[in-house]
Amino acid sequence: MSGNRTNTLLLTVIGVATLLVAVIGATFAYFTANITGTEEGTTITVGAGKLTIAYADPHGPSIAGSIQPEVDAPAIHKDFTITGTNSTTAVMPYSLALVIQSNNFSVDALKYSLTSDNTDGNGQIVQSIEMTDLGTGAKTIELGSGFFAGVISGSRHTYVLDIFFPETGENQDVDKGKSLAGYVDVRVGEVYTTTTTVNP
The missing domain is CATH 1.20.5 (Single alpha-helices involved in coiled-coils or other helix-helix interfaces)
Structure with a gap:
């Protein structure tokens, strides 16, 4: 027992x-x-390829700070470049998202836009987005997908994300002392190889 x-x-x-x-x-x-592939890293290695993310702002992908109403200028301006290097014919897809961790501004107070440039003409960029309401509260806004294709060395996709607090000409005191915090998130998709079929 x-x-x-x-x-x-x-x-x-x-x-x-x-x-x-x-x-x-x-x-x-x-x-x-x-x-892997979040905003904290500046390099994402994918098989034989590599994506590098460079932010022009010393704060990197973070979005925070004092925001004042502006007539035409953005309250927050983020320049970033994704550079692809690949020694194979594989397609390297990625997606962009704006992750809002907190936003207690009123619903119509803030707007955002994304300007895209396929600097070196390779692959496909995330499409530009005209000024759109940001809304309020924490959320993830999917900005779109892009990819690099084929054998490349340092091909660039350049983006500018702007957040606006437009001056309305009316009293905007309801948004005094409000705050916004978030970041740009670059995610890597599944790498795949393209195949070509020739019809007889």
Whole structure:
């Protein structure tokens, strides 16, 4: 009887230890997958290709700070460039999102726009977005997808994200002391190889 209890206890300890190793391994893999390609890194390696993200602003992708009503100028201006390098014929897709962590401005107070430029003519850029209401509250706004294609060395897609607090000519005191915090998120899609079919 004592031998059975010892075996059961030993098997239970081994089972719990195995479960802990599996959970820790799965958790590590989950966080690794989520960290790769976020705004915190400036280089994303994808197989034989590499995407590099460069922000003209020393604050990188962060969007925060004092915002004042402006007639024509953006309250926040973000220039960033995604550079693709690839030694294969694989297509390297990516997507852009504006992640708003907090925004307690009134619903119609803020607007955003995205200006896109396929600087070197490779692949496809995220399409430009004309001035659009930002709304209020925390959210993720999908800006669109782009890709680099084929063998490239330093091909660039350049973007400008502007956030506006337009001067309305009316009292805007309701938005005094309000704050906005967020960042630009660059995500990598699944890399795939293109195939060409020739019809006889």
